[in-house]
Amino acid sequence: MMEKATGSDEVGGTSSLLPLPPIKPNNVQPEKIDLPKYSIVSRPGSGRSGNRIPLLSNHFKVSVNALHSIFYQYTVAIHSEDQNVVEGKGIGRKIMDRLYQTYSSELAGKEFAYDGGKSLYTVGPLPQNKFEFTILLEDSYAKGESGGSHGSGSLVGAGKRSKHYFRSKTFKVEIRYAAKIPLEAIGHALKGQESDNRTQDALRVLDIVLKQKAANSGCLLVRQSFFHDDPKNFIDLGGGVVGLRGFHSSFCTTQAGLSLNTDVSTTMILKPGPVIDFLLFNQNVNDTRHIDWIKGNQKDLNLRHIQLCHYFSHVYKSTLSLQRASLVEKSRQKPRDRMQTLVDAVGNNHHDQEVVLTECGISIDRQLMQVDGRILETPKLKIGNGEYCIPRNGRWNFNNKTLLKPTYIDSWLVVNFSARCDLSYISRELISCGRKKGIHIERPHTLIEEDQQSRRASPFARVDRMFEQMREKLSEPPKFILCVLPERKNSDIYGPWKKKCLCDYGIVTQCISPTRINDQYLTNVLLKINSKLGGINSLLAIEASPHIPLIRDIPTMILGMDVSHGPLGQLDIPSIAAVVGSRCWPLISRYRASVRTQSAKMEMIDALFKPLANGKDDGIIRELLVDFYQSSGGRKPKQIILFRDGVSESQFNQVLNIEVEQIIKAYQNLGEVDVPKFTVIVAQKNHHTKLFQASGNDNVPPGTIVDTKIVHPRTYDFYLCAHAGMMGTSRPAHYHVLIDEIGFNPDDLQNLIHSLSYVYQRSTSAISIVAPVYYAHLAAQQISQFLKLENSSETSSGHKIMTSSGIVAFPELPRLAKEVESSMFFC
Known part of the structure; x- marks a missing residue:
């Protein structure tokens, strides 16, 4: 008779595990040491290995001839006739347009950049520090506009045609001086000085100029992406949803100077039309008498955006997934076509006619930026029967070959x-x-x-x-x-x-x-x-030889970390944090995973170190440290290479001073005093930089790396396209090295990261991002399926529990049975 796995007696399933010596007795706290405070490192230099290749990138060089210019920031407050605060970027822009038409002379004819909300910017000061105006609108409504709460791929179009009415047509506008933002801050950043908030503020003003121009031309705005409501830009995806083509444009500081990064962008919107028609179509009925109003939320159909997004996410989950796949498929462009599209877009936007930009002496080149790339050497793989294979164009196969183990x-x-x-x-x-x-x-x-x-x-x-x-x-x-x-x-x-x-x-x-x-x-x-089942399909040849720089001789653990979030706008579904850790050192191809739930939409992982009342640790890192020790011949990791996915530049310091600190605390809780050396690398796929061969016909070859010109002027980052782009235009991975205590030179670190794109055991091709990060994503994705409710009629709010302090929390995920907890179940 089959019996269930019993697991272990202690929390976390670790009672049968050997400890990491030296372990302090349970009633003795580990020696307290000061936790290091990390700061992001500067670039140590550029790599040299590999064959040179001339490339183009979708960065357009920006010249600034008036760096002495100063932006003056003003706070804008808009009230209706009955003193209610007026919010909504559409109506705000309409009011401010009318204000400029009516009171231009009072503003000394000075044009401004308005963000649609509470901030307005001018080059140089306005005549006064405070203004009060009365504005009369003939039509007191405006088309809705996404304020940046949705990303590309979101269902934002439903709100696009909704109207925001106000009882009065008269509005009071108050403008007050707030701050100065020197354009020179961008110049300091370009010289390699550490950028501060002023640099980001100045770049934000330039981006607001682009958004204002797009809004004035009737675009739908989604963060820094702009979409023209033109039928020729529509992609019919079925199910009442269409894709909408547009462009992303934003200014950025690079090693080569200020640049405008422009890329093709797509989003999904609900097909314009009556709500009733939408429900008839999606419920596959011919008469309104047969509409399921409970699903459609009849009483709130006037809130078209909110309710229909909710309707889609709960009723048509699989349809939306298929539609996103269809959008990706139909949006693909070959490299040459994309290059031409981008050059045409920059040329047609006439940025040189924007007064705020010209007052700063800003001009934008209309050609793609030339950059120097290198093609790294393809890693050799060891397979069965003592054979080796060298992938070609990022691919290999097992035809007439056997697996290594x-x-x-x-x-x-x-x-x-x-x-x-x-x-x-x-x-x-x-x-x-x-x-x-x-x-x-x-x-x-x-x-x-x-x-x-x-x-x-x-x-x-x-x-x-x-x-x-x-x-x-x-x-x-x-x-x-x-x-x-x-x-x-x-x-x-x-x-x-x-x-x-x-x-x-x-x-x-x-x-x-x-x-x-x-x-x-x-x-x-x-x-x-x-x-x-514990086998090995292939290994890097360097794993079987003493040629992994700084890893072979010192026990080194590799971590991949990712957080998976629930659907947009749903705070009653927990986020899933997953970390994979390497095992069987000195191998770097074998991993195990540890997964936890955490608060919805929270990006920082809070269960890396999780102390219990008895002094023990039930966190993620303890599991992985103990497993490393047991699978690596009783060796403790003295070095940790951490790959973090899914965080933006604004969160880099949090990774260092929250997540790395938790890892150190988990290490100390096991009785260790000497803190491991860390190399922390953020891997980003969600960015807008593309690389093209100068010929433009084919995607860049696998192993193409760029670490000059379009990279950050001070910090340590590079772009690597490890995989072969078979369809559309390849997107390189963007790696940011936050700290490197281990001390890799650029070539060794870049080649190691390139090699980690070849250890993905699920396929016989190089992948676009290092395998530990991909594995963490797969583990989070698979474990998230455990949260599906047994009673399908219940709502997702059944996941929530309320603590005594009133904080919304989520139940713990079930732990894997001991028979499979160390397996690569996520493969």
Whole structure:
């Protein structure tokens, strides 16, 4: 009879783990030492390795001939006739436009940059420090505008056509002097001096000029992206949603000077039209009598933006996912086409006609910036039978080759949740393909088809019933289960199934939904299975030799950290923090994960160190440190290389002084006094810099790196395109080195990061960002499926719990069973 995994007795499942010596007795606190305070390092120099390649980038050089100019900031307060504060950027811009038309002489004819809210900027001062004006509008409404709360890809269009009415047509506007912002602050930053708030303020003013120009031309504004409401820019995505093409433009300081970064941007909006038509279409009914008003939220349909975004996120989750995929597919441009689009956009925007810019002596080049790139050497991989392979164009394969360390599968079965397929055929082909790759797979113990009575039950009930069928046929749990799902993506079965297997029973499982079974498909499946069961598909050749600089001789742990957030605007769904840590040092290809829930939308990970009342630590890092120690021959990490995903420049100091501090505290809690050396690197994919070959025909080659001209003038960053761009235009990863106590030289660090794009065990191609970061994202994504409610009729607010202090918290995630907690279950 199958039995559940019992796990361990102590919190966190660590009672069977060996301690990290020297461990202080439980009643003795570790010696207290001062925690280091970190500051972001300056660039130590540029890399030299690799072959040179001339490139172009979507940065346009900006000349500034009046750095002595000073922006004067004024606070704007707008009130209606009944003294209510007027908010809304659309109406605000309309009022301020009328103000300038009416009172230009009082303002000495000085044009201004207005952010649509509470701030106005001029080059040089206005005649007075305080003004009060009365404005009369004939139509007291304005089109809505996103104030930056939505990112690209958000459903923002519903609010775009909503109207904001006011009872009066008369408004009072008060303008007060607030501060001076010298343009010279940008000049200081360009010279490599440490930038401060004044630099960011000055850049913000320049960006506001771009936003004001776009708003005046009738654009939808989403942060620094601008979208013209023109049918030729629409992409029909189905389901009442359209994609909208536009442009991102923002000023930035670079090593080559001030530049304008311009890129193609897309967003999703609701298709313009009556709400009733929208509901009829999406509910697939022909008459309003058949509309499900509960789903549509009839009583609040006047709040079209809020309710329909909510409607989409709760009722059409899979539809939205498919629509985003469709948007990406239909928005792709080949490198040459994108280059031409960007050059045309900058030329057609006529920035040289903007008075605020010309008063500062600002002119913008209309050609893509030329940059020097390098192509790093492709890492060599070690595979089975003592062979090596060198990837070509970022890819390799296992045709007529075997895996480096294939596993042996002797206790397994296949289950099918009503997918139309032949389980016998699938199992035979998998065994045959595995044999070719070196994996010995015995015949499965059994093949189980879901009984027809279960097919209409809830996902949790279907999973429970499947396990009942398994218990009827097996005397003990298998080591592996191949699970066939009817839907390729967004299956309701997936979350409950993974939770039951990984948490309750400690069974490794692989889900598939095959449309066509061939050798390539089966090989990809086997790569995942082999990794999950402890095998190794390939290693970097340098992992098997003493040639990993500064890592081979000193125990070094690599961390990948990411936080996954719930849908936009929903604060009742927790964020998921995931950290993966390397194991089996000196290898850098093997990882395990630790995952926790935390407050919705919170980006900093708060469970890295989690002290309990008994003095023990139930945090993420303790799990990973103990696992490193046990899997690395009793060695404790003396160096930690940390890759952090998903944070912006404004959060870099928080990473250093909140998250790194927690890691140190977790280390100390284990009785350690000597703090490890840290190298902390932020990996960003969500940016707008693109690289092009000068010819423009093809994407840049895999391994292309740029660490001059378009990089930060002072801090240590670079762009790396490790992967082969097969469709559209490649987006490089943007790496920021925050601290480097380990002391890598630029070439060694850049080559290490490049190599970590080749250790991703799920595929036979280089990936766009280092594998530890990708693994952390996968772990968070998979574990988040555990949060799906058993009763599908409940709302997501069932996740929330209220503490005695009134703080909204979320229940802990179930921990993985001890049999799989150290596995690469996320592969």
